[in-house]
Amino acid sequence: MANNRTFTMIKPDAFGAGNSGAILKMIEEAGFKIVAMKATKLSPEMAGKFYEVHSERPFYAALCAYMSSGPILPVILEKDNAVEDFRKLIGATNPADAAEGTIRKIFATSIEANAVHGSDSDENAAIEGNFFFSQFERVL
Ligand code: ATP
Ligand code: MG
Numbered sequence: 001m002a003n004n005r006t007f008t009m010i011k012p013d014a015f016g017a018g019n020s021g022a023i024l025k026m027i028e029e030a031g032f033k034i035v036a037m038k039a040t041k042l043s044p045e046m047a048g049k050f051y052e053v054h055s056e057r058p059f060y061a062a063l064c065a066y067m068s069s070g071p072i073l074p075v076i077l078e079k080d081n082a083v084e085d086f087r088k089l090i091g092a093t094n095p096a097d098a099a100e101g102t103i104r105k106i107f108a109t110s111i112e113a114n115a116v117h118g119s120d121s122d123e124n125a126a127i128e129g130n131f132f133f134s135q136f137e138r139v140l
Contacts, residue, residue: 006082007128012070013113035076036133074132
């Protein structure tokens with residue numbers, strides 16, 4: 001499978017704090033091209049579907065409530081080695097563990113409100129991008 005695309009969301013904490021522009025600047029400066037992007041808001045049901053893989057985890061209900069608590073910015077991104085390079089750019093799930101200079105280190109406020117999502121495989125990047133965007137909403 002092609003390894004040149006990943007999917008991200010600017011989460012409600014970062015969007016609400018007005019950090020979307022600063023985060024997109026870091027993403028573009030790291031060499032990622034924007035393929036599709038929009039502002040939207042998830043219902044609790046849609047958040048539940050998106051995070052279905054975590055449905056057995058203790059934080060699932062809180063995560064779905066949080067992810068539907070305000071607007072988000074889903075984005076499809078293109079770059080060589082996109083999934084791995086993007087996970088490096090955002091840093092560890094918990095900002096306390098994230099490396100200096102990573103997006104989560106700079107903008108996340110907790111392990112839950114951690115500013116951005118990043119797909120964990122090429123397969124999930126395709127599934128997650130298709131969750132939010134039709135082919136007519138993509139410029140590349
Ligand atoms: P993401 O999938 O959002 O890129 P991730 O792959 O680093 O994050 P996952 O394990 O997939 O981390 O968890 C999904 C999301 O669930 C996290 O980004 C975070 O918002 C939330 N989360 C993860 N672990 C916890 C936890 N222990 N307590 C509360 N929320 C958590
Ligand atoms: Mg994940």
